[in-house]
Amino acid sequence: MSNTVSTGFKKMNWVSKKTAWQEMQLARQKRMASAERLDRMNTAAFGFQRAQTMQIQGVGELAAQSAQARMEAQVKEMRAELEKRYASFSKIA
Numbered sequence: 001m002s003n004t005v006s007t008g009f010k011k012m013n014w015v016s017k018k019t020a021w022q023e024m025q026l027a028r029q030k031r032m033a034s035a036e037r038l039d040r041m042n043t044a045a046f047g048f049q050r051a052q053t054m055q056i057q058g059v060g061e062l063a064a065q066s067a068q069a070r071m072e073a074q075v076k077e078m079r080a081e082l083e084k085r086y087a088s089f090s091k092i093a
Contacts (some may be wrong), residue, residue, distance in 0.1 A: 018026070
């Protein structure tokens, strides 16, 4: 035997159905909540994208600064070498 009891009653509408107006309002609220969720997701995605762009720009700036420092050091070395050569030329004359 089964543990379920079959009462033989037809479905009784004890829970009242929502009116068309209530259904429409509920659907409107769900659409608004969905739109708000989408806006929050877009805002977050934009924020992450902006952060990534700023990070990439920061890395690029650091690389450019490093390259500039290396070039300035090389120019300084070349200038010192040329001044040394020039000093030897002035002794000859």
